[in-house]
Amino acid sequence: MTTAQVGEERPPAGRRDAEASKAAIVRATRHLLARHAHADITLKAVAERAGVSPPLILKYFGNKDALFTSVMDFxxxxxxxxxxxxxxxxxxxxxxxxxxxxxxxxxxxxxxxxxxxxxxxxxxxxxxxxxxxxxxxxxxxxxxxxxxxxxxxxxxxxxxxxxxxxxxxxxxxxxxxxxxxxxxxxxxxxxxxx
Structure with a gap:
């Protein structure tokens, strides 16, 4: 048996993809916040920069304000x-x-x-x-x-x-x-x- 068969401690592929998507959304939001006023940034712009769909942002963060609040944390x-x-x-x-x-x-x-x-x-x-x-x-x-x-x-x-x-x-x-x-x-x- 390999370690993967024994139960290696790696998150399932879907979880890794979710974490990568969340990280891309955060990076994209930070990038846009450094260049544009909060009110001028749309979820569509964040999604395009992150390479995800706007509904995925809503799934992970709930709404624009919740996304920006999480990004404003240091x-x-x-x-x-x-x-x-x-x-x-x-x-x-x-x-x-x-x-x-x-x-x-x-x-x-x-x-x-x-x-x-x-x-x-x-x-x-x-x-x-x-x-x-x-x-x-x-x-x-x-x-x-x-x-x-x-x-x-x-x-x-x-x-x-x-x-x-x-x-x-x-x-x-x-x-x-x-x-x-x-x-x-x-x-x-x-x-x-x-």
Missing amino acids: EADVDALLDAPLEELGRHMVRSVLAGQAERGADPILRIVFAPLHGEQGEILRANFRTQVSERLAARLPGADAGLRAELAVSAVVGLGVMYGIARGPQVRAADIDDVVERYAPAVQAQLNG
Whole structure:
């Protein structure tokens, strides 16, 4: 008997396809949210970009508002951003944002930059960002001014991400990522250390 016959722990093909479809829908929605106002994005546009049908989006997410609410959550993204010991966190955060831009053409944390485009949904995005990113980082930092230092550290990496991925600064984009990390991470780490 093979491991597949014994009961290998892989999800059924339909489940893998469903997970891939959901991931494609989320990626497509994030892409569109970074370029258009919430009110201007249709389920049809999301479906076309994701390579699925609009009814499939409704099946997985219920409605447009539920889809956008799920996309405006930063929990999973901040797990990756903050996944390092405190003494190495500045380097990790800088590398994470740059690698996301260089390898995937996007960094999920940078969605906050587009909050002004989204009206009421932008307020949800801002509130989620504050609690799920800035406040979560602050909880890891020592000192009475941890909240301020967390916001300054996050500001630094978001600003770098904007220069790299949105403004497309030619010097930053041409530089080796390791070089940028060496130059930039100490400023971020200084805020984290206090």
